[in-house]
Amino acid sequence: MTGVTLNKVIKRYGDVQVIHGIDLDIQDGEFCVFVGPSGCGKSTLLRMVAGLEETTEGQMHIGTRDVTRMDPAERGVAMVFQTYALYPHMTVRDNMGFGLKMNGHPKSEIDTKVAEATRILKLEQYLDRKPSALSGGQRQRVSIGRAIVRGPEVFLFDEPLSNLDAELRVEMRVEIARLHKEIGATMIYVTHDQVEAMTLADKIVVLRAGNIEQVGAPMDLYRDPDNKFVAGFIGSPAMNFVSGAVKDGRVDAPGLGAQFDGLVSTAYEGKALSVGARPEHLSIDPAGDTHKVELTESLGGVSFAYLTSPTGERIVVEERGDERSVEGAQVGVKIDANRIYLFDAETEQRIRS
Structure with missing residues (x-):
């Protein structure tokens, strides 16, 4: 198995640039998740790795090979799409082995690889069924199995769970996590769902408007965001933000009904801030009446x-x-100063003490 390296990768459609010079190193065997809001460029970037979108500028390596100008079939990748893209007239067995059959692999090799993928995905009892006789989750597992039999160096997933209901999404998240542990392949996974990103990833790449905002392990991004966008995107419910300012060396946050000492230097005196606090770091003060x-x-x-x-x-x-809050009640809010995050109101960059 091999890693993936992007070096100053750019994508343009005519005069419109949608990917802006991205540098990224995905290690061998790593589960990397591209996450961000709709239109941020995450699917475009994945399709560039697959070779389905041309790279306008920059270089892309899979392992030691420069694949920037290679055709998709030469890159050693397999892609699992949002739609299952199964042949409705074929059985599960035939769907999984079809790509190998078209490439002229002997039947004995196809049978062996399909059997192994079937074992990994626990699809043995469905081999002779057609897609119409399968649930959504089972169809997606067949789609993943079709990718496994190809023996790719890198697996690419483009929002594979978005068509499933809530219960099946949880089930398939577990299946994909187990699959990664069993086969140890490099995987790149695109989602707009930060819960999927947090639960699946070794490394999360947070994208916005074709740029990388931050890269890191899930809990590193959660605990130590670089900017307000990452702080608000990672975590559910999202981080709270209230307006604040530095007055006489203290951070004044009227929205939290609090002031905090010793968090910023005197250089920020009079400067507007955005004060962040996660819901689990706040508590209700029943004796208060501010909120x-x-x-x-x-x-x-x-x-x-x-x-x-x-x-x-x-x-x-x-x-x-x-004891839970009652709608309509007036309460106070408590928070430890060590649990707040400060961001420059203008640049939205994190202010670190």
Whole structure:
């Protein structure tokens, strides 16, 4: 198995540039997830790795090979699409082995590889069924099996779970994670769902408008975001942001009803900030009266209280235990100064003490 390296990769459609000089190193055997909002360029970048989109400028290597100008079939990659793209008149067995058959592989080799992929994906009992007799999750497993039998150096997944219902998405996330552990291949996975990114990835690449905002392990991005965009995108519910400012060396955050000492240098005196706090780092003070509880979402073991601050900003607070907030109540909010994040209001870059 081999890694993937992108060096100043650019993609243009005519005069419109959609990928802006991306540098990225994906290690051998790593599970790398491209994540970001719709239109950020994540699928385009994946298709460039596959060779389905031409690279306008820059270089792309898979292992030691420069594949920048290679045809897709020469790159040693296999792609799993959002749509299953199965032949409806063929059985599962024939769908999985069709690519090898078209390339002239002997039947004994095809049977061996299909049997191995079937074992990995637990599809033995479905081999003689046609796609119409399968569930959505089973069809996607067949699609993945078709990629496995090719024996690629790199697996590419383009939002493979987006057509599945919530229960099947969870099931298939587990299946894909198990698959990666079993075969140890390099995998690149595109999703707009940051929960998928957090649960599957060894490395997350956060994209926005064709640029990389930050690269790192899931919990590193969660705990140590470089900017407000990453802080707000990684985490569910999203991080809270309220307006703040530095006054007399203190961070004043009226939306949280609090001031914090010793977090910024005197160079920030009078400067506008964005103050971030994750819902699980906030707690309700029933004795306070600064925030109104607009809505409470109870999910069983955890609830989320949606509050309106004195400044009109919305705050989400995670609650656990038997005592939950009551809609319409006036409450206070508590937070430890060590649990807040500060961002420059203009550049949105993280301010680190």
